[in-house]
Amino acid sequence: MTDPFVAIGGDAAGLSAASKCKREQPERDVIVFEKGSWVSYSHCGMPYFVKGEVDRLDDLLSLSPAEIRERGIDLRRGHEVVAIDSDARVLTVETSAGDRLEQPYGDLLIGTGARAVTTPIEGSDLAGVHTMHGLDSAAAVRAHLLDPAVDAVADVGGEEFVDRELVERHAAFEPPETVAIVGGGYVGVEMAEAFSAHGLDVHLFQRGEHVLPPFGEAVAEVVEGELAAEGVTLHLGEEVQRLDGDDGRVERLVCAGGASLAVDLALVGIGIRPNTDLLADTPIETGVADAVAVDDYGRTNVDGVYAAGDCATMRHAVTGERDWVPLGLTANRAGRAIGATVAGDPTPVGDIAGTAVVKAFEQECGRTGLVDHEAASDAGFDPVSETITAGSRSGYYPGGAETTVTLIADRDSGRLLGGTIVGTDRAAIRIDIVAMALEQDATVGELERSDLAYAPPFSPVWDPVLTAAKVLGSSVQERY
Amino acid sequence: MTDPFVAIGGDAAGLSAASKCKREQPERDVIVFEKGSWVSYSHCGMPYFVKGEVDRLDDLLSLSPAEIRERGIDLRRGHEVVAIDSDARVLTVETSAGDRLEQPYGDLLIGTGARAVTTPIEGSDLAGVHTMHGLDSAAAVRAHLLDPAVDAVADVGGEEFVDRELVERHAAFEPPETVAIVGGGYVGVEMAEAFSAHGLDVHLFQRGEHVLPPFGEAVAEVVEGELAAEGVTLHLGEEVQRLDGDDGRVERLVCAGGASLAVDLALVGIGIRPNTDLLADTPIETGVADAVAVDDYGRTNVDGVYAAGDCATMRHAVTGERDWVPLGLTANRAGRAIGATVAGDPTPVGDIAGTAVVKAFEQECGRTGLVDHEAASDAGFDPVSETITAGSRSGYYPGGAETTVTLIADRDSGRLLGGTIVGTDRAAIRIDIVAMALEQDATVGELERSDLAYAPPFSPVWDPVLTAAKVLGSSVQERY
Known part of the structure; x- marks a missing residue:
């Protein structure tokens, strides 16, 4: 196991994996190839940089190249991997200076991310x-x-x-x-x-x-x-x-x-699309949305080759099926797990529930699981949903705001399938309650009876999430 | 089943039960005896009334007596139940006007609440x-x-x-x-x-x-x-x-x-103590902390007699044992469940996890489950805990605040036992993530791998709760 661990892509997945592997196996060579010049930056912070709330591009970097090298990782920017010989375990790499080199690997992580698509909009190449x-x-x-x-x-x-x-x-x-x-x-x-x-x-x-x-x-x-x-x-x-x-x-x-x-x-x-063109001439298989097909440990069908982040599939916690939901935590978590696995501690990458939050001016929006009835039906469920609007705090306590919660469950089993939330007062974090319930295969009745926190400055006696569960509970068969 | 449903106590438990029963059985007599004059008010709102953030006492009432009567509930204020004959199913009631009456019941809910204790502080009867x-x-x-x-x-x-x-x-x-x-x-x-x-x-x-x-x-x-x-x-x-x-x-x-x-x-x-003196001359048993002993449906040992709220025990989700944690949601939830049960739809009252939040000036504090190592050991666990401090938002996004999270787990099984949190930016609601995990018997590894929400205005990539789980995860045996 002295062959190097190599990651293709110097962002969340690649660097999480490299960092974890190097920490566990300090003696091992850990190499990260990044075809561009930016590494370890926050995609999600870009709108706030444009807005001006974040001053400088550098603020969006999680780790500088110097910090990455301090971890003992051999970071090579301006290095594009152009071919993978998975039989010989050798990569072909082209540098921005025009050089070409070959790099053997023991374990390989594909962390090539995704790219924005503009098709079918014509004129996307215009300046501006x-x-x-x-x-x-x-x-x-x-x-x-x-x-x-x-x-x-x-x-x-x-x-x-x-x-x-x-x-x-x-x-x-x-x-x-x-x-x-x-x-x-x-x-x-x-x-x-x-x-x-x-x-x-x-x-x-x-x-x-x-x-x-x-x-x-x-x-x-x-x-x-x-x-x-x-x-x-x-x-x-x-x-x-x-x-x-x-x-x-x-x-x-x-x-x-x-x-x-x-x-x-x-x-x-x-929209965006996984960067998996590199795999066209390899035996490495892709799946949903042309993302790399991997198992619960991030392993592809080819020995010693892993994939994580925006270019890879993940298991969906509700459907149990492979899915492609490119988000930041997933890349970090899966990368870190693969770093542990290649270092000798087999670690599952975990599931996804499609949990996401977004700020729209003052509105905090959250979603998790299956929200669309058609998607739930396709996954074999009989979806039923309810939407409620309730205050975010006790009615008499100042500063509360209307919070709208939708919960979706399977009619027969009562299993919670998904949820959404919107409101201006601490709405976003509340979706994590539903996400946690989904991840644990909770029923809507179990959510309804959960001992959640109450104090007037933070929630009404029945949190809006509990109120939604109470209402939806009466529409499912198995409530207890 | 035409005998009336009677609740002793006109606050959260009694009125939740009465409201639910009357809604399900509109033809049934539902009577609530309250010895004082206040009904259906928020204990938790009182500090904010004293502070002046809540203008008037009336703002702290969830339901006025008129609204309660509109629900068809026979509310009798100034009526103190002084004796329970559970064989004959008859209550003896004294009114504030000095009258004495007898009231038969079909089902009875004891919702007598709790009272503040001042012992052993001398001089508590002084004015001021x-x-x-x-x-x-x-x-x-x-x-x-x-x-x-x-x-x-x-x-x-x-x-x-x-x-x-x-x-x-x-x-x-x-x-x-x-x-x-x-x-x-x-x-x-x-x-x-x-x-x-x-x-x-x-x-x-x-x-x-x-x-x-x-x-x-x-x-x-x-x-x-x-x-x-x-x-x-x-x-x-x-x-x-x-x-x-x-x-x-x-x-x-x-x-x-x-x-x-x-x-x-x-x-x-x-401190407070359950109001259960009334039961001294009855066969109705008390348990932990002299609170009324009840089962998972809020039933006492005596047929047709239920108890809920600050005077009753509940099952603790982590220990599985009876416990006494008098809090607002518990009273509402258990009361409502008993209202459904006596109306013919047997409904569990649910567990408690001791989830609580409190505001201390700008600090939001939360706790759930077993926090104290000694309590965890007494319950048969081998507790291990970690405390971390992390930002509440992405480091570059303005307005974040240090958030301190402690998680406690069982060393061998990895089962999550409890957690606490403190911080000024959306800390309180985050304890519900841990509460939900506890209620579902999740392990610290499962929490670590949960697909929680991330967006720079609301959390770092790894929410502080996840960071705590990551750190604690390395101290338990069963991580996956």
């Missing part, structure tokens, strides 16, 4: 069109927003890594007045808040009837109200066909129905 | 000494604090019910300058905040070495720092022997060691 995937992209958006007369480019930070040419090109643009966001998912909603903070005229286009589809209708309606109240113009049920403009600059957004809008900047956030 | 148990007591404290020259007695509200003589007597006192709180439990800590808001010189005396004993040392230390920073003088390890003064008015607090303090008002919050 951004995807917010990667810190260079975030830096370009912020540079674009700032007034070149008053803000120096260096203000964004990230001196050592940033794509300076990209940033300077966008910094030279006049600050935009009208911004179009294409896509009403996490990124779209968070960026609406970020752009609004700069005083821009923000238009959000969503193909479906509601924003934040994974959060269900009850959350979406509250968020849509919040967005409208904050001055964001919502274009729901509106399919964007293309972005166009002269001289390679975006000037206009055009919808499939023919409507158009003059824009100075467009942000496309319509 | 309060216990904060019951709204009259809260009204008297507030009346005492207000300046009679500027505040009318009627300001406190509660016109229909309040003990006006008591309130007027205290309103006539000069507003106090120095206040002693005897006891550093929930009431003591909450009242320190309330008195401080009135600009008083607040002294808190605690016999043990730390405030909030059920929350453990890690929470206590943070809270003690907070109290001190807010100007509360802490007297830890100081046993109060007596309160004394001339003319029946409290003037001085004297400690067992001889130290004394001149005070204008004293609040004694050293």
Whole structure:
């Protein structure tokens, strides 16, 4: 076991695995190849960097390259793995300087992450069109927003890594007045808040009837109200066909129905896809959504090859099936578990429940498990759900806020399948109660009878989550 | 089943049961006897009424007597049940007008609550000494604090019910300058905040070495720092022997060691005890702490007699043993379940985990399960615990706060036994994650691998609860 542990990708999964392995096996060579220059950064923090609540790109780095090297990890930035010979256990690597090298491995982690997709929107390559995937992209958006007369480019930070040419090109643009966001998912909603903070005229286009589809209708309606109240113009049920403009600059957004809008900047956030093209010529199998197929220990079908993070599948706690839900904690947790496993302590990566939270201006939104009835039916359940709205604190205690909770359960067994929440007072953390219940296969009756905390400043006697369980409880067969 | 359902006690347990029974059996007579005049009020809201955040006593009522009657419940205030003949199923009742009547019952709920104890503190009967148990007591404290020259007695509200003589007597006192709180439990800590808001010189005396004993040392230390920073003088390890003064008015607090303090008002919050004296001449058995012994459906050993709320035992989710933890949700939940049971739908009252939260100025404190190692050992476990302090949000996101989490597990099985938390940013609700895990007999490893929510405004990638589980996980045998 003296062959090196090698991770492809220097972000959450790769570095969590590398750190854990090196800590457990200090004598082992641990190498991380990152094709770009950024490592260990927070995707989720980017909207707040653009908004200006986070000052500098460097603030979004969890670990600097120096800190990574202090852990004894051999970090190689600007190194792209272009081929995997899993029989010989050798990688072919190309450096940004144009060199080519071969690297043997004992254990390999594929942590290549995901990329933003822009298909089928035409004109995504125009200047002024951004995807917010990667810190260079975030830096370009912020540079674009700032007034070149008053803000120096260096203000964004990230001196050592940033794509300076990209940033300077966008910094030279006049600050935009009208911004179009294409896509009403996490990124779209968070960026609406970020752009609004700069005083821009923000238009959000969503193909479906509601924003934040994974959060269900009850959350979406509250968020849509919040967005409208904050001055964001919502274009729901509106399919964007293309972005166009002269001289390679975006000037206009055009919808499939023919409507158009003059824009100075467009942000496309319509989805991401796992980076698994590298595996095409290998025996390593992919599964759901073309993510790498792995087992409960993050092992692929090929001996000594693991995968984790945004490029890999995970077992869903409710369905028991493989699923692909690319989120930050999952990458960190699975990476860390694989680091322990390759170091000799076999460690399960854990399940996912699709638990997610997002801030939409002042509204805290959460979801976990199966929210959509159709998805629940497809998984073999007979879903029944209830939505309640209740105060977040005792009625007489100041500062409470309406909190809307939806719970979904299986009608016969009473098993809890999923839930959503929205509200301005400590709503987000409450979804973790439901997530914890799901992970433990609790029934809605068990949730209803749980001894949760009560004090007037924090909750009513029956927390809104318990009230939802009480109401839903009467719709299931097995309540006790 | 046409015999009436009768509840003794018009608060959370009695009225939850009565409401549920009447809803399920509209034709049945449902009677609630309350010996006092207040019904359905929030004990937990009283400190905030004294503080002034809650304007009027009436705001603390969940249901008015008129609303209770609208539900078809025959509410009889000023009716004290003085004897139970459980063979004949007949109660003897004395009214405040001096009448005596007999009331047959089909099913009976004992929901007599608890009372504040002052033993062994001498001088608790002096004017200016309060216990904060019951709204009259809260009204008297507030009346005492207000300046009679500027505040009318009627300001406190509660016109229909309040003990006006008591309130007027205290309103006539000069507003106090120095206040002693005897006891550093929930009431003591909450009242320190309330008195401080009135600009008083607040002294808190605690016999043990730390405030909030059920929350453990890690929470206590943070809270003690907070109290001190807010100007509360802490007297830890100081046993109060007596309160004394001339003319029946409290003037001085004297400690067992001889130290004394001149005070204008004293609040004694050293514990409560179940009101079960009524059962002395009946075959109805009491158990832990002299609370009524009941089974998983709230049934006593006597047919047709149930008990719930602050006067009754409950099954502890971790130990599986009967315990007595008088808290608001428990009373509501057990009352409601018994209401369903007597109406023909046998419903378990659920377990308790001793989950509790308390606000100490800006610190949110939570606890659940077994926190004390000795208690865990007594219950047959081999406890191991870890305490961590972590940020409540991503480090780069503004507004986060240090959050301290302690988790306790059984060394061999890895089963989670309990936890505590303290912090200023959404700490309280986080204890519910641990409570939910306990209720489901989760191991610390299962908690560690739970798919909890992450977004920079709400938590770091690893929520502080998960970080604590990660750290504790390495100290248990069965991690996976």
